[in-house]
Amino acid sequence: MTPKLVGICVMGLGEMGIIHARNLARAPGVEVSLASRRKDALHVLGTELHVPPERWFASYESALASPQIDAVVIATRPTEHPTHIQAAAAAGKHVFCEKPLGVAVRDIEQALAAVSDARRRQHPRPLLFMTGFHRRYDPSYHRGKQLLEADRIGQPTVFKGTSGDPEYPVKYQRDIGYPALLLDLAVHDIDLARWLLRSEVRQVHTVCAALVYPHLLGLGDADTGVVVLEMENGTLASLHLCRAFQYGYNVTSELVGARGSLQLGELKGAGEAVRVLGADGQSAERIVWDFGERFAQAFAREMQVFAEAVHSGSLPPDAPTEVDGLEATRVAEAMVRSWRTGQPQRVER
Structure with missing residues (x-):
């Protein structure tokens, strides 16, 4: 049949x-x-x-x-x-x-x-409700989660995340009207911190600036940000957010534990981990320019997971749900308050 x-x-x-x-x-x-x-x-x-x-x-x-x-x-x-x-x-x-x-x-x-x-x-x-946090389905982050659960680095202590585009997308410069760096981009790393550190965020401290695109401040946004997250279980996270890397699309992370660390993420597409050494002593490797290429496998996998869930009537245990989506924006709102006040802010629940 x-x-x-x-x-x-x-x-x-x-x-x-x-x-x-x-x-x-x-x-x-x-x-x-x-x-x-x-x-x-x-x-x-x-x-x-x-x-x-x-x-x-x-x-x-x-x-x-x-x-x-x-x-x-x-x-x-x-x-x-x-x-x-x-x-x-x-x-x-x-x-x-x-x-x-x-x-x-x-x-x-x-x-x-x-x-x-x-x-x-x-x-x-x-x-069923699933939120589009595709990084959970990227092979490097998925493997990192497995190694963490297998106790390869001991108790996690710090998550360090870097996320950003080579340039500020034009679509976000059209009077978008809200701080997209924090409310749109940062939610990915918030989810990774919660997922990998197995804890909610207690407090945040945010510093943002418009260093490459000064006009963004007039739109209520920024192109560069650094955020410290204090987690409920005592672990820490630091996020570097950027819309002006210039060299390519960068989503990389490090998860530090009591006995070691995990280096997660790539600057290259799948199958492109090739470094070229030149006679002039310079080295180069192709860095992907956009998120669609970098996370092609993750995007395909998350749609497969959703389709399978609709067929079966249930989501797998690690799938990001509406709770994860809501919590990420709750933390991002605290980041915005911290940026605007210049003070650490508790996450309001």
Whole structure:
């Protein structure tokens, strides 16, 4: 007997929506639909992925109303995520939402209340919710987690994270209206710190500056930041956030333990760990320029995990849920308060 296909609709066809749609199109047992307000984007991607036009939706409302769709991947603007989470929950659809779940804790909590209501209505069939913290599915970070759990470096003491782009994305310089460095970029490292150190964040101290793009301060944002996290279990984390590395896309980390350390992450794409030594004594290696190339395997794996969960009716134990998404923004809000006041801030719960 042929297994039942699950219908998954990607809502929003910007960079991440396109990446997720392409990965879902390759996932077994998935019938992909596309939803976007931009008809040109629907036509181009729908044609590329051989999605029939009857599964192209020019509005998110029509997609959510379709009985063909069991689950949605929300890849719209971060400010729209809470609204679309609520609508998807009301429609009884399983949800994968890109990070951040929103740019304000109060909006996310309101959206997640709708998810809780939907779960009560649908009991015993669970409504699944997965947050797009793809770094958990990167081979290097996944292996680091395994080694940590196997006690290879002893009790963890410090997490050091570096995250950033080669340049500040133009889309974030269009009067975005919120500190994206902290509310959008930093949530990845917040999740890694919580996941690897197995603890919640108690207090943060943030320093940010606009050193390469001075005009960002007028938009309430920055291109460079350093944050210290004090965890509830006594461990520490330091984050270096940057939108102006110039040399390439850099997401690397170190996890220090009582008996050693783990170096995590790469500056290269899969299969490109090649260093070239020149006769002039210089060395060079190709560094990836964008997140799509660096985390191609992780993005593919997280869509596979979500599709399998929709099939089976349950998420695997280590999958990032709505709780992880909410907590990351809760910590990021404390970072913003710390930056604006110049003082350490407790995480409000």
